Amino acid sequence: MIGDFDLAAVPPGFHADPYPTYHALREADPVRRMPDGSRFLSRYDDVAAVYRDTRAFSSDKRTEFRPKYGAGSRLYEHHTTSLVFNDPPLHTRVRRLMMGALTVRAIAAMEPSLIRLVDRLLDDAAARQEIDLIADFASAIPVEVIGNLLDVPHADRAPLRGWSLAILGALEPKLTDTQRAAGEIAVGEFTAYLRGLVADRRKHPGDPSQDVLTRLIQGEGDERLSETELLQNCIFILNAGHETTTNLIGNGLHALLEWPDQRARLLAEPELIRSAIEEFLRFDSSNQLGNRISTIATEIGGVPVAPGTPVTLCIGAANRDPAQFAEPDRLDLAREPNRHLAFGLGVHQCAGMTLARLEGRIAIGRFVQRFPEFRANGAPVRGGRVRFRGFLSLPVRTA
Numbered sequence: 001m002i003g004d005f006d007l008a009a010v011p012p013g014f015h016a017d018p019y020p021t022y023h024a025l026r027e028a029d030p031v032r033r034m035p036d037g038s039r040f041l042s043r044y045d046d047v048a049a050v051y052r053d054t055r056a057f058s059s060d061k062r063t064e065f066r067p068k069y070g071a072g073s074r075l076y077e078h079h080t081t082s083l084v085f086n087d088p089p090l091h092t093r094v095r096r097l098m099m100g101a102l103t104v105r106a107i108a109a110m111e112p113s114l115i116r117l118v119d120r121l122l123d124d125a126a127a128r129q130e131i132d133l134i135a136d137f138a139s140a141i142p143v144e145v146i147g148n149l150l151d152v153p154h155a156d157r158a159p160l161r162g163w164s165l166a167i168l169g170a171l172e173p174k175l176t177d178t179q180r181a182a183g184e185i186a187v188g189e190f191t192a193y194l195r196g197l198v199a200d201r202r203k204h205p206g207d208p209s210q211d212v213l214t215r216l217i218q219g220e221g222d223e224r225l226s227e228t229e230l231l232q233n234c235i236f237i238l239n240a241g242h243e244t245t246t247n248l249i250g251n252g253l254h255a256l257l258e259w260p261d262q263r264a265r266l267l268a269e270p271e272l273i274r275s276a277i278e279e280f281l282r283f284d285s286s287n288q289l290g291n292r293i294s295t296i297a298t299e300i301g302g303v304p305v306a307p308g309t310p311v312t313l314c315i316g317a318a319n320r321d322p323a324q325f326a327e328p329d330r331l332d333l334a335r336e337p338n339r340h341l342a343f344g345l346g347v348h349q350c351a352g353m354t355l356a357r358l359e360g361r362i363a364i365g366r367f368v369q370r371f372p373e374f375r376a377n378g379a380p381v382r383g384g385r386v387r388f389r390g391f392l393s394l395p396v397r398t399a
């Protein structure tokens with residue numbers, strides 16, 4: 001099964017179900033050397049150890065992205081300026097500013113408007129009876145939530161999802177010319193749009209304890225971001241919360257279609273929704289891959305690794321590792337403990353995880369209670385990407 005496994009040319013059936021391949025890799029070759037010289041990790045302990053070890057493993061992607069995008073490209077400027085692909089000091093500066101507006105209190109304050117939004121979508125679904133869970137429900141939620149976080153005017157929100165899909169699509173291990181071109185255009189349009197929004201917000205600042213954009217513009221003490229750092233990190237935050245959260249909602253509801261006993265359990269015990277969200281995050285993680293590069297001669301799981309080696313951290317495989325999770329291929333909404341790696345680990349651990357969990361809880365919890373009998377209404381269409389795992393389309397009947 002894993003003979004010549006290569007992320008850049010995955011075997012047939014991989015997108016439908018990558019987990020048998022991940023299991024085979026973990027058993028036979030858990031620190032696998034890929035054809036391009038990088039290492040692919042599939043054991044939980046190895047993935048967690050690399051996430052934690054910021055001395056030996058860097059998030060800086062300049063070396064890898066220069067040949068991928070071209071040093072003068074917009075995609076290169078965007079991805080190498082965003083906090084997720086940087087080490088300290090840029091990472092620490094941006095993260096500190098961002099987290100000041102993503103506090104537990106600020107996120108809890110979003111709950112009432114999120115419930116109103118979800119209930120509006122559910123009323124619409126009830127009236128139509130046949131909906132696409134992705135287009136009509138899952139993707140409509142994050143665009144509003146992230147739009148609110150940066151206070152993007154409602155009338156301007158329509159292009160956000162397309163820009164985000166194109167920019168993150170350009171992170172696929174194997175990039176087509178079409179994906180590259182779409183990513184370049186999206187960064188250009190997104191930056192131009194944000195320039196106007198930032199200029200306007202400078203004139204009319206919002207509340208920095210809730211408005212991430214005002215907070216990033218104003219900085220803290222002597223700390224200010226340059227214009228490029230500001231624009232590119234706004235793009236990143238708008239992107240980071242889109243496809244990942246859409247896919248948490250889509251993958252979670254799909255899992256409930258496949259596991260009727262777990263759906264019945266959630267209906268009988270609605271308070272299980274919190275642990276259910278953790279299990280959806282583990283079971284079919286919307287972000288399947290992380291990346292680091294070694295900075296010194298080191299080792300991973302006993303395998304020597306030379307400096308400058310790119311390392312792929314397979315979150316999807318780690319989250320199905322039987323050494324960490326009993327019966328890892330079983331969906332168990334009450335799983336405890338559940339120390340999944342869906343949000344990564346260490347200094348770069350997802351800055352939006354409290355928000356993502358809230359969105360998942362309100363969206364999935366309310367959908368299931370409102371439509372306990374929802375069922376498939378045609379074949380789902382998978383996204384066909386190795387990094388971001390989700391559906392393009394998931395038709396259902398609500399009654």
Ligand code: HEM
Pocket residue numbers: 059083084085091095098236237240241242244245248285286287290291341342343344345347348349350351352353355356
């Ligand atoms: C289910 C939804 C989500 C998943 C699975 C997810 C996953 C991740 C992962 C795995 C990382 C770590 C990347 C690394 O270390 O290389 C990350 C970082 C990040 N995420 Fe999320 N994320 C989600 C939702 C969100 C949301 C809603 C936001 C926006 C508020 C967000 C903002 C960020 C930011 C800003 C970072 C960079 C943190 C840093 O580098 O310090 N994410 N996310």
